[in-house]
Amino acid sequence: MWCDVRLTKDGGGICLPSIDMDNCTTIANFFPQGKKTYNVNGVSTVGWFSVDYTSTDLLNVSRKWSYKFVFPIVLSILILLTVMVFLLYTQRNMFRCLMSVH
Secondary structure (H helix, E strand, C coil), rough: CCCCCCECCCCCCEEEECCCHHCCCCHHHCCCCCEEEEECCCCEEEEHHHHHCCCCCCCCCEEEECCCCCCCCCHHHHHHHHHHHHHHHHHHCCHHHHHHHH
16 A cells, blocks of 8 residues: 655644645635645645644545545545554564454
């Protein structure tokens, strides 16, 4: 699974394919006045950026999908955390510990 992690104002991480949240989310519907300009890799870039919002601000913002599916960003965070926990348990061989606890 590929995930471009973008940080929020409060240090949370969200998976987004684009640095401008308007390209891949419904952010403009929730924060119509939130458009800002940042210098990104030497290029003046206009849009909505995750660093301007907290994780709580983004709870109702959804991902845009080309097949008209809309999934909450929170789902992306949960998937990322699940994968991270799975990798931690796999690397430390901790699944045996879980299986022996009743």
